[in-house]
Amino acid sequence: xxxxTQARRPVPRPAQTVSPYGQGSSANLxxxxxxxxxxxIVIAGDIQINLLDIELLTIKLRLLVxxxxxxxxxxxxxxxxxxxxxxxxxxxxxxxxxxEENRRLRAEVENLRRRSLAPADxxxxxxxxxxxxxxxSEPDQGTRRxxxxxR
Amino acid sequence: MSVYMxxxxxxxxxxxxxxxxLSHVRGVAGAPVRLVGAQGLAxxxxxxxxxxxxxxxxxxxLEDLDWLESVARAHHSxxxxxxxxxxxxxxxxxxxxxxxxxVRDMLDRRADEFALLLDQLAGHVEWGVKVYALPPAPGSPxxxxxxxxxxxxxxxxxxxxxxxxxxxxxxxxxxxRDAVLSIDAAARGLAVDRVEHRLQEGExxxxxGCNVSNNAYLVPRQGxxxxxxxxxxxxxxxxxxxxxxxxxxxxxxxxxxxxTDDAQxxxxxxxxxxxxxxxxxxxx
Numbered sequence: 070x071x072x073x074t075q076a077r078r079p080v081p082r083p084a085q086t087v088s089p090y091g092q093g094s095s096a097n098l099x100x101x102x103x104x105x106x107x108x109x110i111v112i113a114g115d116i117q118i119n120l121l122d123i124e125l126l127t128i129k130l131r132l133l134v135x136x137x138x139x140x141x142x143x144x145x146x147x148x149x150x151x152x153x154x155x156x157x158x159x160x161x162x163x164x165x166x167x168x169e170e171n172r173r174l175r176a177e178v179e180n181l182r183r184r185s186l187a188p189a190d191x192x193x194x195x196x197x198x199x200x201x202x203x204x205x206s207e208p209d210q211g212t213r214r215x216x217x218x219x220r
Numbered sequence: 221m222s223v224y225m226x227x228x229x230x231x232x233x234x235x236x237x238x239x240x241x242l243s244h245v246r247g248v249a250g251a252p253v254r255l256v257g258a259q260g261l262a263x264x265x266x267x268x269x270x271x272x273x274x275x276x277x278x279x280x281x282l283e284d285l286d287w288l289e290s291v292a293r294a295h296h297s298x299x300x301x302x303x304x305x306x307x308x309x310x311x312x313x314x315x316x317x318x319x320x321x322x323v324r325d326m327l328d329r330r331a332d333e334f335a336l337l338l339d340q341l342a343g344h345v346e347w348g349v350k351v352y353a354l355p356p357a358p359g360s361p362x363x364x365x366x367x368x369x370x371x372x373x374x375x376x377x378x379x380x381x382x383x384x385x386x387x388x389x390x391x392x393x394x395x396x397r398d399a400v401l402s403i404d405a406a407a408r409g410l411a412v413d414r415v416e417h418r419l420q421e422g423e424x425x426x427x428x429g430c431n432v433s434n435n436a437y438l439v440p441r442q443g444x445x446x447x448x449x450x451x452x453x454x455x456x457x458x459x460x461x462x463x464x465x466x467x468x469x470x471x472x473x474x475x476x477x478x479x480t481d482d483a484q485x486x487x488x489x490x491x492x493x494x495x496x497x498x499x500x501x502x503x504x
Contacts (some may be wrong), residue, residue, distance in 0.1 A: 094298065096466065097288055099424040100348060103417050103434075104472035105292050105299075110334075111229065112326060116275050116316040215431040 224267040225274075226317045229253065229298040230470075231309040231334045234262035238305055245301045248294040256320045258327040261334055263311075264302055265323055273316055277420035282314075303470035307342045309334060310472045322489070339476060347437050347447055347470035349407055350420065352429030352462040392460060399461040400433045406454040411437035412448045415473040429462050436473035444468050 227248055232238065234257035247253045255262040271277055279447035281287050295313050302308040305449040316321045327334070408414065425431060439447050448465055455463035 097426065098292070099420050099426070100466055101292050101296050102288075102424070103420070104469065105295050105313040106309070107417070108415075108472040108475065109310040110315075110475045111312050112228070112315050112330075114228070114316045114326070115318045115322055116225070116273065116278060116314070131257075173405075 225270050226256070226265045226320050226323050227268040227273065228311045228315040228317065228323060229264045229266070229312055230302050231263055231338070232302050232306055233338060234260055235306065238262075238302070242301060245258070245298060246294075247298045248291050250291050252467055253298055256323045256327070258324045259331040259335075261327055261338075261349055263323050263327055263333055264298060264300075265317075265320065273314065276354060278314060278316075299470045299472075303345075305385040307338050307503050308470050309341070310335055310470050335457075341438075341471045341474060343441050344412065344438050344471060344474075345444060346463060346471045346473055347407075347411075347439050347444070347467035348417075348469060349403065349433075349435050349437060349451060350431055350464040350466075351396070351400050351403055351433045352427065352464065353392060353399075353432045354429040354460050354462055355392075390411060395458075395460045396432050399455075402458070403451060403454055403463060404433070404435065406450050407435070407437050407447070410450065410479040411439050412441050413474055414436035417473070427462070427464065436469070438474045439468075441468070 231248060234255060239255050242253050242255070242264065245253050248268055249272070251266040253264050256265050256353060257263075272281060293465045299308060305401065312339050317326065335398045404414075415436045415438075417436060419431045419432055437447070444467065451463060451465055455461065
């Protein structure tokens with residue numbers, strides 16, 4: 070789905086041919102939500118969520134799935150932005166690359182942090198060495214956990 | 221001790237074979253489902269704890285997208301399990317009764333309406349068709365880039381490039397609208413009813429392009445392959461759009477009967493009316 074050349078020509082997905090009876094677990098959440106929240110028979114049950122249901126859930130659905138205003142806004146002028154920005158294909162491939170950039174920046178920060186420790190290492194006084202050893206032996210709360218979270 | 225309520229998924233015809241078939245199906249929170257029947261009809265229900273589905277709890281829980289997703293998927297999978305075997309009327313998410321007797325009362329009250337709908341929808345399935353307008357391919361020469369090199373006055377160049385951008389925008393919109401119309405026309409040839417859904421542009425909307433139409437079509441069950449084929453064929457001849465076909469779905473979008481229709485914005489139509497759910501071209 071992320072490859073724009075693939076996406077351009079609609080290709081029947083396996084889900085359409087494999088199961089004679091519908092979408093199964095492969096169905097897109099947005100497609101499911103717009104049906105189970107916005108369609109289907111409404112019954113005033115014992116929990117009066119139709120107050121919530123129609124109002125809140127519809128609002129929620131709009132926020133999550135179908136922001137009409139935003140779509141209209143985009144429908145009018147999304148292609149009028151700078152060509153380098155307007156390409157949704159690029160924007161889409163920009164998402165992973167944003168994550169990629171994040172990772173790169175974090176790695177760089179980590180690098181810098183290490184380098185800022187390095188001069189102390191190279192000074193190589195016994196005290197410094199000990200401090201480094203202590204830092205290595207203690208399963209350091211701060212840096213190490215942060216590091217694993219990043220990955 | 222927890223108190224349990226009855227969560228309803230769908231209305232269908234009461235049937236021993238179906239009951240047997242559903243005995244292994246799990247619903248919301250992994251609970252087994254059962255049939256609660258009256259007047260030859262049945263509601264597929266399961267028990268859910270009031271601690272999660274009571275009014276206050278539910279209100280809070282619905283704010284949690286992960287929770288909402290798990291309930292929505294569970295709800296949908298039960299509907300699908302019924303849909304795989306017989307005609308089904310899906311209920312809206314979180315249809316809750318205090319107990320099975322209350323479910324039976326409800327079924328009694330609305331039996332005629334449900335029976336009529338079940339007859340109407342028998343042998344039909346729903347197909348979702350979304351059309352997306354795609355931005356120009358990254359490889360193709362962008363009009364602005366072409367104009368940038370020419371001319372002597374930067375100001376005039378800028379205006380000219382803006383004009384071309386606008387023109388190409390209008391062209392793109394016109395192409396998308398035409399595409400929506402021809403795809404809709406192809407779909408209507410095989411569909412007996414159509415409902416427009418809201419455009420998908422929220423954070424859950426995925427895939428490239430801008431959603432310019434999002435319709436559901438009610439199609440005879442056997443017509444599914446031809447429906448897909450014909451739409452894909454039509455879409456294959458169109459540039460600048462992507463068509464996403466989903467289905468077959470249980471007829472979620474075609475269960476609104478006239479007297480129970482709430483204040484939804486969906487337009488329920490027969491074979492008349494057409495057009496993309498979009499603002500007029502040149503609204504700006």
